[in-house]
Amino acid sequence: MAYELAKRTADAEQQLATRDGLPARDGALLSARLQRRYQDRITGSFAIPGREGRYAPIPDSVPPALAAALKARGIEQLYSHQAEAWDASQRGEHVAIVTPTASGKSLCYTLPVVSAAMQDKAKALYLFPTKALAQDQVAELLELNRAGDLGVKAFTFDGDTPGDARQAIRLHGDIVVSNPDMLHQAILPHHTKWAQFFENLRYIVIDEVHTYRGVFGSHVTNVLRRLKRICAFYGVQPQFILCSATIGNPQAHAEALIEAPVTAITESGAPSGPKQVLLWNPPVINPDLGLRASARSQSNRIARIAIKSGLKTLVFAQTRLMVEVLTKYLKDIFDHDPRKPPRIRAYRGGYLPTERRETERAMRAGNIDGIVSTSALELGVDIGSLDVVILNGYPGSVAATWQRFGRAGRRQQPALGVMVASSQPLDQYVVRHPDFFAEASPEHARIAPDQPLILFDHIRCAAFELPFRVGDGFGPIDPEVFLEALAETEVIHREGERWEWIADSYPANAVSLRAVADGNFVVVDRSDGRQQIIAEVDYSAAALTLYEGAIHMVQSTPYQVETLDWEGRKAYVTRTHVDYYTDSIDFTKLKVLDRFDGGVAGRGDSHHGEVHVVRRVAGYKKIRYYTHENIGYGPVNLPDQELHTTAVWWQLPQALLLRAFASKQDALDGFLGAAYALHIVATVAVMADARDLQKSVGNGDGTWIAIADQSGRGQLRGSDGEPGAVELLQEFVPTVYLYDNFPGGVGLSEPLWQRQAELVQRARELVQRCDCRAGCPACVGPVLAAQEEDETSPRALALRVLDLFDADACQHVADVVVSTRDPMELIAP
Numbered sequence: 139m140a141y142e143l144a145k146r147t148a149d150a151e152q153q154l155a156t157r158d159g160l161p162a163r164d165g166a167l168l169s170a171r172l173q174r175r176y177q178d179r180i181t182g183s184f185a186i187p188g189r190e191g192r193y194a195p196i197p198d199s200v201p202p203a204l205a206a207a208l209k210a211r212g213i214e215q216l217y218s219h220q221a222e223a224w225d226a227s228q229r230g231e232h233v234a235i236v237t238p239t240a241s242g243k244s245l246c247y248t249l250p251v252v253s254a255a256m257q258d259k260a261k262a263l264y265l266f267p268t269k270a271l272a273q274d275q276v277a278e279l280l281e282l283n284r285a286g287d288l289g290v291k292a293f294t295f296d297g298d299t300p301g302d303a304r305q306a307i308r309l310h311g312d313i314v315v316s317n318p319d320m321l322h323q324a325i326l327p328h329h330t331k332w333a334q335f336f337e338n339l340r341y342i343v344i345d346e347v348h349t350y351r352g353v354f355g356s357h358v359t360n361v362l363r364r365l366k367r368i369c370a371f372y373g374v375q376p377q378f379i380l381c382s383a384t385i386g387n388p389q390a391h392a393e394a395l396i397e398a399p400v401t402a403i404t405e406s407g408a409p410s411g412p413k414q415v416l417l418w419n420p421p422v423i424n425p426d427l428g429l430r431a432s433a434r435s436q437s438n439r440i441a442r443i444a445i446k447s448g449l450k451t452l453v454f455a456q457t458r459l460m461v462e463v464l465t466k467y468l469k470d471i472f473d474h475d476p477r478k479p480p481r482i483r484a485y486r487g488g489y490l491p492t493e494r495r496e497t498e499r500a501m502r503a504g505n506i507d508g509i510v511s512t513s514a515l516e517l518g519v520d521i522g523s524l525d526v527v528i529l530n531g532y533p534g535s536v537a538a539t540w541q542r543f544g545r546a547g548r549r550q551q552p553a554l555g556v557m558v559a560s561s562q563p564l565d566q567y568v569v570r571h572p573d574f575f576a577e578a579s580p581e582h583a584r585i586a587p588d589q590p591l592i593l594f595d596h597i598r599c600a601a602f603e604l605p606f607r608v609g610d611g612f613g614p615i616d617p618e619v620f621l622e623a624l625a626e627t628e629v630i631h632r633e634g635e636r637w638e639w640i641a642d643s644y645p646a647n648a649v650s651l652r653a654v655a656d657g658n659f660v661v662v663d664r665s666d667g668r669q670q671i672i673a674e675v676d677y678s679a680a681a682l683t684l685y686e687g688a689i690h691m692v693q694s695t696p697y698q699v700e701t702l703d704w705e706g707r708k709a710y711v712t713r714t715h716v717d718y719y720t721d722s723i724d725f726t727k728l729k730v731l732d733r734f735d736g737g738v739a740g741r742g743d744s745h746h747g748e749v750h751v752v753r754r755v756a757g758y759k760k761i762r763y764y765t766h767e768n769i770g771y772g773p774v775n776l777p778d779q780e781l782h783t784t785a786v787w788w789q790l791p792q793a794l795l796l797r798a799f800a801s802k803q804d805a806l807d808g809f810l811g812a813a814y815a816l817h818i819v820a821t822v823a824v825m826a827d828a829r830d831l832q833k834s835v836g837n838g839d840g841t842w843i844a845i846a847d848q849s850g851r852g853q854l855r856g857s858d859g860e861p862g863a864v865e866l867l868q869e870f871v872p873t874v875y876l877y878d879n880f881p882g883g884v885g886l887s888e889p890l891w892q893r894q895a896e897l898v899q900r901a902r903e904l905v906q907r908c909d910c911r912a913g914c915p916a917c918v919g920p921v922l923a924a925q926e927e928d929e930t931s932p933r934a935l936a937l938r939v940l941d942l943f944d945a946d947a948c949q950h951v952a953d954v955v956v957s958t959r960d961p962m963e964l965i966a967p
Contacts, residue, residue: 165525165546165554168447169414172440172556179436182417182572188552191409194221199228200249201256207286213245218407220245226401227379234347234380236388237406239544244278246403247343247379252282255290255312260340263376264315267349268514272296272315273495275345279313296320308332318350322361323646326603329368336372347382347392348537351583352830352884357651359395359587360596363613364603371604383541386582394585397613411547415555419569422909433560434460437530438467440556445472445481445508449525449554453510454542456531456560461486464530465510472508485511516542529557532565534821537580563818566916567904574900584824586885587613594620595649601630602645606637658707659684663697665713672697675709678779678879681755682722684709685774688758689720704777718762718769724755726834728785728875735891739898740943742790746891749787749877751834753779784887785877786894788816788943792870798942802870804935809835809872811918811936812943815901820876823897824889831886834875895945902940905933 173180193215196205208214216224219237223246226233235246247264254260266272272294279292292313295304297320307314308331316325325332342365344350350358369376380392380400389402418440420431437453444451445468453468455461465484472481483506485497500506504523509515516538527546533539539557547553559569568575587593597612597620606621621637624630629641650658659680661673675684680702683690688699690711696719697711733747760770799805817833824831878886890897908917913932928934 164552165449166412166414166552168444168449168526169416169554172416172443176418179418179421180416181419181569182415182575184415184572184576186413186415188410188412192218192407194218194407197221197224200224201253203286203288204249204252204256207282207288210285211282216245217242219403219405220249220407222403223247223379224249226403227377230377231401232378232380232392232396232398234382234388234392234400234402236382236384236392236402236404237408238384238410239541240410240547241406241408243345243381244275246381247341248279248282250379251313251341251343252279252288252290254340256288258340259312259338261311261335261338262313262341262343263321263335263339264313264343264345265321266315266317266345268317271345272317274498276315295325305331308335311335318358318361319651321365322357322599322649322651326361326364326368327599327644327646329371329603333372336369336374339369339372339374339376341379342376343379343381344395345381347380347395348385348541348583350395351391351585353592353880354652355395355583355585356587356589356592356884357596357649359397359585360592360613361651362396363587364596364600367600367604367612383537383544384580385537386580391583391585394587411551411553413543413547413553413555415543416557417569417572417575418556418558419566420559425909425911430561433530433558433565434464436558437528438464440528440558441468441508441526442471444526444528444554450504450523451508451526451528452515452524452545453508453528453530454516454533455510455512456533458486458512460530461510461512468508468510479505481506482508482510485509485515513538515545523551524553525551526554526556529555531560531562532557532568534564535580536575536822539575540580561915563814563916564822566908567818567822570907571900571903582824582889584885584889586883588615589880589882589884591881594623595645597621598624598629598645599649601637602639605639608635608637659709660707661690661697661709661711663711663713665697665711669710672711677707680707680709681753681776681779682724685722685755685758685776687720687772687774688722689714689716689718691719702776718760720758720772721761722755722774723757723759723771724753726832727752727754728834728836728877730787731782734784737894738945739788739894740941740945741794742788742943744786744788744891744894744943746786746887747784749783749785749875751781751783751877781881783878783881784883785875786887786890787873787875788894788898789871789873790939790942794942795870795872798938799935800930804930805870805939806835806872807932808935808939809874811905811913811932812901812939813874813876814919815904815917815936815940816874816876816897819897819900819904820890823893823900824886830879830884832877832879834877836873836875837871898940898943899946902937902944905937905940908933 173183194217195215196208219235220242223233223235227250233246235243237243251262255262264272264275266275276292276294279290282288283290283292290312291310292315293307293311295307295314295316299307314335329336378396378398380395382388382392385391388404389400392400392402418436420433420436422430441451441453441464453464455464461484465482468482469480483497483500485494501509513533516533524546527543529539529542533542543555546555557569559565593615597617600606600612601621601624606617610617621630625632625637629639629643630637631640658677659675660671661675661684663670663672673690684699684702686699686702690697690699690709696714696716698714698716699709699711701710703710729750731748731750733745735746737744755774755776757771757773759768760772761767762769795805799808813833813835817831821831876887876890878884905917908914910917910933911931913919913936918932918936
């Protein structure tokens, strides 16, 4: 039966791929066929017209040998934005080029860098966020060098660089291509070995600057402060050339990263082919629970049709595991004959460098038909001509979505992009709001480099690299107070007008560019009588995953945590054989410390301010595999995790709550669902990772926190962690909080406050437009949905709360009295 079904599916796909007896030939024709066959799954379709190119001659000031090399590579003229970048660089300005994918941004910095290396023996440092980009750029430079015998030496310097090659790179490299992590840990702390390079450093190129946002971007800005400090020590002031995919604030973000004025070039002169974009929502398979077919099955189906149509196809998956699963499915169809060269390849981090390079070459040569990748291929690696890009899940931002779609149509042919939604709330929001997706401008990238913990880490690293003098700045910051704190810990010492490093430690090794809190935990296996480190866990996740009794999985092998040394940052585990996994039971309490702003929100109010957050892991559940039944509980005794951060929050007056809801329990359930929906739309609005921005529901005075049980009903936890009854509360002021999940914050709550009315409207639309009957994980959270929608379903209660916060909608519910009882009865215990 299964074989017959699979055969019929394959036959139908082949007929669709070759409708009318002809292959699809291009993405536009395939798009039309998909829309005819799967119209019920396509929620949005957008046609993006192609554009003609705008050109300029190669400037006369370009060295003749370099101009000849360009012509030998088939470049007879420049795009207009490339010529603008050349002019700005020759005027000595810092430049930011922000144009679409495949618009030739690399030539914008290659021309001035190679020209300076040829004429003045000037050096350049390239910083890329991934190794693949660095390798691709070096390959391009070497080909250009060979085409004109330019004599410019370019090398990569990253974690894959052999030790015996590093000295030669430091001494002889004209262009050193690296990444922020290597600059932070391997170059700046050893700058004396790079003295010859720094003395001649003319250009610093930073590509894909849109990836430097949030915590990572805040760290990178401080690394650049340290870099400029060392450059000044060697008597140079290099120019910055920055490149980015499209974001909402390109010039402001570039200037924030390098803390200097920037000339932004945002109009592309490169031609592009037409593109068709489809938003695809898998079909519903369980209407009562709102369950849909998997995004994996739909992505696999579309990819098979595209490849059978003769179109070069790239599939983006969200995880390494999903890359492997989709690759296997496609190989089973297209690579079942081992005598033929493979048509399908996977590309992700974790592969050996030689394997990644070989895959990149095969892609550029056009020897493979289908590629499955993580975000590693989202950026500007040249992978040749593609016709179709399929996103297995929403990447998390509008900017990243268009960046991935931009990988197709690089050679001006018609292209197709398909975003297949998963069951995740963000995916469902985007696919159900095609108008939002079509009209939304790319998100703003935000950083907070003066966040105290991040700043303290980098001032410590900077003090190791060069002594501070009294009066020295660190960017716009006066580091005096941080230096005094370091002196108290006896790692530096003030000697006259200088702060000297006196400790034996090497601070850069202890600072991760992708986290605020340091001190990651290591997982130590002592099953066989010897101790072996098998994994590492972020500090922020340790309390949730490494408590004593937890089952910690490594490559699907279960280990049980026997002992957790919190101070020593070690978890000791042994291999075990169990039929369950563990899930922590935690809750978060917030208390408002200071209000920065406040205002009206419908019939309620909203605020922006500073909060104190306490996160407690109270216990854990044992959950059996496959059946997912609870088979036991265990206690957890760990220190509370506390942080001061910033938040935005919404409240309703108690009298209005008691008029609008039949009981306090209904109001609490409504607030939990509203918080879930607000969290979804907020992560979309500020380009945030869901882990960076957290939600909570609690009482306005911080005396209790609300959590949802398995049915989605609200439960209370008091300050002692014990469960409480909502009806016994005297002061009933449920509050929705969205807070920045880093000490001190990294700038997420302020833009949320500025857009609080928009967030409420979008959250209301999300719940209102959901296809479920009573609530589901795509709108109000995981609930055991009722069979029929009624006034007390989780969805209806959440919508009522959001209506009261929405100025446009609250007039319809302002006078609703759900309960016929005297409101005073609800106040009494």
